Amino acid sequence: MIDVFLERHFETPLTADTMIAVMQHIGGCFDLHRVTWQGSLLAKDGRRMVCRFQSPDAESTRTALRQLGSDVDMQAILQRLGAGGNHLWPGTVHDAPGLTPEVLAVANVLVERSFSRRVSLEQVQALEDAGSACLQNHRVRFVRTYFSLDGKRMICLYQAPDAESVRLAQHQAGMPMDRVWAFQPILPGDNARV
Structure with a gap:
């Protein structure tokens, strides 16, 4: 498994409660692609976010996120937030x-x-x-x-x-x-x- 990072920005601020509700939605398609959400860093103003996942490869994460985004409820949330600026990349963690x-x-x-x-x-x-x-x-x-x-x-x-x-x-x-x-x-x- 590798670490994969998603950077996103939003026109309308995202709240922590909305983010948690979104992450409760991820179950099935993430399990199918063996993707595990490790956590997110949400800007205090709610306009930027970095998410960390573990998965077999970046493409598995991309596919799981794409399937999540095709869900009708998720589309409504992302449209309301004006979500854009998606940047997904594999990386390493150094403490x-x-x-x-x-x-x-x-x-x-x-x-x-x-x-x-x-x-x-x-x-x-x-x-x-x-x-x-x-x-x-x-x-x-x-x-x-x-x-x-x-x-x-x-x-x-x-x-x-x-x-x-x-x-x-x-x-x-x-x-x-x-x-x-x-x-x-x-x-x-x-x-x-x-």
Whole structure:
């Protein structure tokens, strides 16, 4: 099984409760394609989301999502939200050394990075290590990275006072970034809230 990531944006903000309701809908077609939803990171403003799945390959995830999207109820939800900007990619997960569940639970800011040419995780890590004082000065702590298999996309999770602290620290450290946003995690066990 591999990790597969889905990035999405919405014209109308998505709420955590709507997201949980959507994920309760996934059962059959996901099981059929051996896809397991690992959780999602929903922007605080509800306009962006990153979902993590485990599946045999990216195509299995794509097929399961396509079948889910053909469901009449799902079409109505996605149309109401103005869902667009679908980007699906296989990748790997890299945790900060000594990461504990407690630290992972307080991750709250995400940085999107794109690269025109393939980069290695080590290259980006060397940049961040060189600028580690900038992160410390802004009370920003690295938690986890999702890194695309083609080496051109990266999502990094941090624990920080707010998104602006991460943006400033990343800028001062000379780190490439496309977007920085605060998020709330939505995990499979959260469906008890609905």
